Amino acid sequence: EDKVVQSPLSLVVHEGDTVTLNCSYEVTNFRSLLWYKQEKKAPTFLFMLTSSGIEKKSGRLSSILDKKELFSILNITATQTGDSAVYLCAGQIIQGAQKLVFGQGTRLTINP
Amino acid sequence: KAGVTQTPRYLIKTRGQQVTLSCSPISGHRSVSWYQQTPGQGLQFLFEYFSETQRNKGNFPGRFSGRQFSNSRSEMNVSTLELGDSALYLCASSLGGIKDQPQHFGDGTRLSIL
Numbered sequence: 527e528d529k530v531v532q533s534p535l536s537l538v539v540h541e542g543d544t545v546t547l548n549c550s551y552e553v554t555n556f557r558s559l560l561w562y563k564q565e566k567k568a569p570t571f572l573f574m575l576t577s578s579g580i581e582k583k584s585g586r587l588s589s590i591l592d593k594k595e596l597f598s599i600l601n602i603t604a605t606q607t608g609d610s611a612v613y614l615c616a617g618q619i620i621q622g623a624q625k626l627v628f629g630q631g632t633r634l635t636i637n638p
Numbered sequence: 639k640a641g642v643t644q645t646p647r648y649l650i651k652t653r654g655q656q657v658t659l660s661c662s663p664i665s666g667h668r669s670v671s672w673y674q675q676t677p678g679q680g681l682q683f684l685f686e687y688f689s690e691t692q693r694n695k696g697n698f699p700g701r702f703s704g705r706q707f708s709n710s711r712s713e714m715n716v717s718t719l720e721l722g723d724s725a726l727y728l729c730a731s732s733l734g735g736i737k738d739q740p741q742h743f744g745d746g747t748r749l750s751i752l
Contacts, residue, residue, distance in 0.1 A: 567745040574740045624669045628681035
């Protein structure tokens with residue numbers, strides 16, 4: 527059975543800290559790994575990782591995929607209170623078929 | 639560009655009733671997927687439609703069904719509602735073509751079963 531596991535499930539840090547969120551996966555016919563940020567409503571797309579070892583960056587956020595060890599990390603540097611959210615990791619199966627298998631999410635709280 | 643639009647935003651139903659949820663994808667997107675989100679199970683895949691055809695289906699009972707129209711809009715139907723169907727139902731759209739494209743989510747329909 528396809529499985530995506532995120533750790534930690536919950537994390538509380540102070541503003542300005544750097545955080546690393548983890549995601550491991552066992553997904554048959556794996557194609558891509560996606561990260562989303564969910565505040566109160568719709569999950570917002572952050573990154574899609576298809577190739578191993580290539581870091582993707584967007585401002586203070588970055589992510590990398592290791593297809594050999596079957597995991598990905600999401601880094602957030604110089605955290606701000608607006609980064610408080612649930613971060614979701616999902617494995618996408620095969621090209622063309624838009625099925626995502628989600629992890630439980632990491633609830634990140636940034637205290638001022 | 640308008641995002642994914644889901645209607646209604648909130649619904650309250652009683653056990654045994656049926657419900658229809660609607661999703662309008664981002665313009666130009668041909669793939670629409672539906673997910674159920676609950677505190678206990680997280681986000682779970684229901685089904686995906688592309689060009690009016692169901693391409694993939696998750697492990698949900700037959701009470702959950704969907705369809706897609708020629709303009710890519712999609713509807714999801716749940717019949718004989720049970721208390722456990724209370725959840726946030728999220729719709730996501732993508733181009734759905736050969737190249738990898740991320741799914742973009744709507745704000746969801748929160749369904750409460752009394």
